[in-house]
Amino acid sequence: MATLPETGPPAAVAAHVTCPLCGLDYQPGGETCREHGCPIAIGGCATQHCPRCGYTMPDESRSGAARLIRRLFRRQPPVVTHTAGSLAELPAGSFGVVERLQGPPDLLARLTAQGLAPGVAVHVLQRLPTFVIEVGETTLGLERDVAAGIVLRQS
Amino acid sequence: MGFNIGSDGSAAVAGLGAVPAGAAPDAHPRRIVLLGNPNVGKSALFNALTGLRATVSNYPGTTVEVYRGRLSGGSAEVIDSPGLNSLLPLSEDERVTWELVRSVRGDAGAVVVQVADAKNLRRALLLTLQLAHLEVPTVLVLNMHDEAQARGIKLDLAGLEAALGIPVRATVATRGLGLEGVIAALAAARAPRNHLPMPEDVGPPALALLCGAEPPPQHLPAFLSRYHEALLGHADAITRRFATDGNSTGKAFSRRLGRLAVHPVWGWPILLAVLYGLYEFVGVFGAGTLVDLMEDGLFHGYLNPWAVTLFSYLPVDLVRDLFVGEYGLITMGLSYGLAIVLPIIVTFFTCFALLEDSGYLPRLAVMSDRAFRVMGLNGKAVLPMVLGLGCDTMATLTTRILPTRKERLLAMLLLALGVPCSAQLGVILAMLAVVPASAAMVWFAAVAGVMLAVGWLAARVLPGERAAFVVELPPMRLPGLQNVLSKTAARVEWYLKEALPLFLVGTFVLFLLDRLRLLDVVIRVGEPVVTGILGLPAEASAAFLIGFLRRDFAATRLFDMSRGGGLDSVQIVVAMVTITLFIPCIANVFMIAKERGWRTAAAMAAFIFPLAFAIGGLVRVFMRATGLGVG
Numbered sequence: 001m002a003t004l005p006e007t008g009p010p011a012a013v014a015a016h017v018t019c020p021l022c023g024l025d026y027q028p029g030g031e032t033c034r035e036h037g038c039p040i041a042i043g044g045c046a047t048q049h050c051p052r053c054g055y056t057m058p059d060e061s062r063s064g065a066a067r068l069i070r071r072l073f074r075r076q077p078p079v080v081t082h083t084a085g086s087l088a089e090l091p092a093g094s095f096g097v098v099e100r101l102q103g104p105p106d107l108l109a110r111l112t113a114q115g116l117a118p119g120v121a122v123h124v125l126q127r128l129p130t131f132v133i134e135v136g137e138t139t140l141g142l143e144r145d146v147a148a149g150i151v152l153r154q155s
Numbered sequence: 156m157g158f159n160i161g162s163d164g165s166a167a168v169a170g171l172g173a174v175p176a177g178a179a180p181d182a183h184p185r186r187i188v189l190l191g192n193p194n195v196g197k198s199a200l201f202n203a204l205t206g207l208r209a210t211v212s213n214y215p216g217t218t219v220e221v222y223r224g225r226l227s228g229g230s231a232e233v234i235d236s237p238g239l240n241s242l243l244p245l246s247e248d249e250r251v252t253w254e255l256v257r258s259v260r261g262d263a264g265a266v267v268v269q270v271a272d273a274k275n276l277r278r279a280l281l282l283t284l285q286l287a288h289l290e291v292p293t294v295l296v297l298n299m300h301d302e303a304q305a306r307g308i309k310l311d312l313a314g315l316e317a318a319l320g321i322p323v324r325a326t327v328a329t330r331g332l333g334l335e336g337v338i339a340a341l342a343a344a345r346a347p348r349n350h351l352p353m354p355e356d357v358g359p360p361a362l363a364l365l366c367g368a369e370p371p372p373q374h375l376p377a378f379l380s381r382y383h384e385a386l387l388g389h390a391d392a393i394t395r396r397f398a399t400d401g402n403s404t405g406k407a408f409s410r411r412l413g414r415l416a417v418h419p420v421w422g423w424p425i426l427l428a429v430l431y432g433l434y435e436f437v438g439v440f441g442a443g444t445l446v447d448l449m450e451d452g453l454f455h456g457y458l459n460p461w462a463v464t465l466f467s468y469l470p471v472d473l474v475r476d477l478f479v480g481e482y483g484l485i486t487m488g489l490s491y492g493l494a495i496v497l498p499i500i501v502t503f504f505t506c507f508a509l510l511e512d513s514g515y516l517p518r519l520a521v522m523s524d525r526a527f528r529v530m531g532l533n534g535k536a537v538l539p540m541v542l543g544l545g546c547d548t549m550a551t552l553t554t555r556i557l558p559t560r561k562e563r564l565l566a567m568l569l570l571a572l573g574v575p576c577s578a579q580l581g582v583i584l585a586m587l588a589v590v591p592a593s594a595a596m597v598w599f600a601a602v603a604g605v606m607l608a609v610g611w612l613a614a615r616v617l618p619g620e621r622a623a624f625v626v627e628l629p630p631m632r633l634p635g636l637q638n639v640l641s642k643t644a645a646r647v648e649w650y651l652k653e654a655l656p657l658f659l660v661g662t663f664v665l666f667l668l669d670r671l672r673l674l675d676v677v678i679r680v681g682e683p684v685v686t687g688i689l690g691l692p693a694e695a696s697a698a699f700l701i702g703f704l705r706r707d708f709a710a711t712r713l714f715d716m717s718r719g720g721g722l723d724s725v726q727i728v729v730a731m732v733t734i735t736l737f738i739p740c741i742a743n744v745f746m747i748a749k750e751r752g753w754r755t756a757a758a759m760a761a762f763i764f765p766l767a768f769a770i771g772g773l774v775r776v777f778m779r780a781t782g783l784g785v786g
Contacts (some may be wrong), residue, residue: 013450069450073419105376106245106558107623112383114276114627128419130524130534130624137275139628141417142519146623155607 018051018058026051028059087133087150090124096152097121103149112153114138122150158577184266184292184341186232188255191270192278193238194629196298198222200270200328201235204337223746224494226338237319240278242285243364243379245558257367259291266292266344268337273303273310273325274342280390281383283319289348294344295320296337300325308400320348329635343735351389355373377403389749391469413631416518425521429515433506441502450494459486473670482669489661492655500650501643503545508642514636516541517626524624529607531614532557536566543574547739548648550574551746561619564755567747568613571738572763573606578654579739581708582714583731589717590724591746594784601774605766649751653742654705661704665697688772692721699733703764705740725778725785733771738763 016025017078038045046063047056058066090096098120101108116122116135123134131147133140187204205224236252244250259265269285271279274498277298282645286293297303297310300543310774315323322340326333353361361382364375386727415421464487466475510516516538524534533556543550547570552568575583587595614621658683674697681696695713702709713730716722722730738760748756778784 069314101380103623105380106626107376109241109245109379110381110625111243111374111388112380113281114625115275115281115387117384117387119388125414126417126419127258130424131418132414132417132521132628136277137272138278139413141517141534141624141626141628143524143624147623 001124003142017048019053019055020057022050024050024052024054060079086152087122087124087131088148090152092126093124094123095121099151099153101150103143104145107146107149111150114140116140116150158635161339166278181266184231184233184264184344186262186265187226187341188234188236188259188261188265188267189254189270190236190256190267191238191282192240192272192275192625195270195272195275195279196328197270198235200268200296200298200326200337201233203328203334204207205233213751219732230339231341241379241383242282243288243375243377243382245379245408253565256286256289260289266341268294268296268341270296270298270328273297273300274306274308274401275393276310277387277390278483280393281386281688283321283347284349284386284389287319287349288362292344292345293335294340294346295319295321295347295482296333297321297325298493298705299324299327300333301327301330303401306571307399308401309399315393318348318350318393318397321345321541330346334529336548341356351392354385357385367462374714376687390589394709409671413628416446416515416631417521417628422518422522426519426622429510429519429734436506437499437577438581438584441499442584444586445502446495446581449498450490453623454490454759455487459490462486476670477663477666480666482662482666484659484662484666487665489655491662491708492651492658494712495580496654496707497525497581497651498649498657499577500545500624501647503577504650507545507638508639508769509634510541510647511642512632512638514629514631517628521628528621530610531565531617531621532562532610533621534623535626536562536758538724539566539570543570544580545572545574545577545646546653547574548604549646549649551743551750558622559620561614561617561741564617564751565613566609567751568759569606571743571747571759572609572736572766573602575602575735576739579710579735582710583735586710586717586727586731589726591784594724594728597774597778597784598728598731598735601770602735605736607720611768623647647783654740657705657740657742658708661701661708663702664704669696669699684768688724689733690775690776691730694721695730696729699737702734703741704736706734706737709738710734715784723785725775728773728778728784729771732774733767736763736770 018025021122025033033127045068048059049056050152059068059069087096098118099115100118101111101116111117111142114135115138125132125139127144131140131142131144133147189197190199201222201224206227224233224235225231228773234255236255237249239252241247241249242253242256244253256267259267269279269283269286271283279295279297283293283295289708296310296317299511300310302312310325312323312325320342323346324333324336324340326337329332360378369597403704416425416427459479463479466479469475476483478484481487505561510519516526519541520534520537522534523537526778527533527536530536538556539550539553542553550570551567553565554570557563557566581600587598668677677700678693678696681699682693685696685699686693695716698709698716700710710731713722713727713734717727717730744756744760747759
């Protein structure tokens, strides 16, 4: 998952944040909290406030919980280029092109009959509880062992 | 609705002159075989063409039976076949379609109508090109054309016709659009052409296989994947020429719901919600409200007193007792079968049809794959298991969708051993409602534990392989009301024909035993086991005896005993555990024998019945020793 660049503002704390309430562009990490006399400000809390309207936003660079919740609600993750050997190594949300299939012959006969063959683009939707992939208009659920046999083309 | 079917039958037969006349069938085919990939709307087209209802299912591979009907307004026979991805069969139910296609080849009056998902031309062409190889007269129907249009996919029907040399028609079968075009095109069915060259090491052997040569089985799958790859190469080329790529904006809600249902986090609350809905509808509404209405209201309130009055005019005691006595065919057999079992069956099968048609079941397979791995199965086994909660006998039949012999055997064993059918489940839920919650937990833990342990052990003892898990996830759809109702009605009818006679036979056996004073003998013979091991009243022997016929009948009998205050909570749990682990019914044994042979059926029975009593005894000892669930 390390290759996934986070979308949205929180990862880059130094950059500005746009307040969703009043629309002010501001640089978080200013002196606002201490100036307002917030007792938690000494240790540093995991929220940030708009200096104009005081609207509170989670600071995802500090809060693991906020990042987790963001991940749960994330829409389509960004498209990523990769250099994975097999489908089993691809992060959720990424694409690959099939180079060849490995596995028991009757499994391969089934996969090819479902349209999965060399040269086809595959989109990994998720990895747990099993892999779910899209091949053209077909959505397949498959176990990790099967995904590990789908060797990808090196781009 | 913005839908346009290209042209009528006559305009479309362009470019057919080049086809050898020998490939053409009679002007009016007598037999029409529908085939296609799973979930392309084959059964919907079948219904639209024949005006007859058939089972339409969303789970790949559910249409195990072949449906037949007559073309409305014509005399031709229409045959619906199970969905398949390649003509050359890999599983038992693909073989059904394969035999059908071969029979068309030898019959001048028969044609194949290949039904395709217009959104997924590439996969459909894999089959079309195999039909070309086999030279079977074919009409290609691109169904769900409206969905393809909504996705922005543009299909060049005339170009496809010219390239393949067969009539190609667009339809929306669920709304009856484009049907006349299909019927008009039947007479113009030809063997599809494939202009693209096939590699030397694939083409001729594939033809030999398609024509019926028996291959060395160990090389077949490896050859098939090369054959499919070659065909997919051709299919890609044709698809690129005659269909544009679509965008995936269409049906955004259905896509998102389909994704959420298998989401590693959100999938679980959805699963719990589905199970809770099932419990509320079947357990609370069906087994509670409806059973009360039917039993206390209809049977105890009206039918039984009427029958008793009616039969009181009969001078013969024997006949009177046969119908309305303690073990009367009406007062016991019919009221058990209709008042207690029927409401539960109806509500369960309604839920099952809803789940099936919505496309949720394959997603349930994804969520449950890991649990089934422990038992040597894979997620696909969830379909027979959930169906088993309705009727284990019916579920035993659907174990055919599992790919290996070992998995089919394992699934049958677990169904027979631990999955309570809805009739029994309803009675169990009603009985467990009167014991402490901890006692109900003991029942669940005992049954689930035995299933996991037996599955785990059997997976290691039985020879053979567990197949890797691959399941196709069809789009989530809103189930059609008519379809759900007709499917439920068909299954309830099947169940009544199957179960009600056995309820009557069971009652009759009890009546005979009672009359011949043999019931006392049975009770005395069963006493060491029933009282000694299980700690139940000796009269429960009669219930267990009938449990060999149908375990829900036995559960109902025990339910009756407990309502009279004859059982304490430990006895209730022990009785329920034992009867849950019984083989569901005599019909289930017959079904196992039919599928896997008498030796297997006998071995399962010899394993399950002693195990049921042993576990029942253990539960009794455990509960008495720990005091858990004693109320």
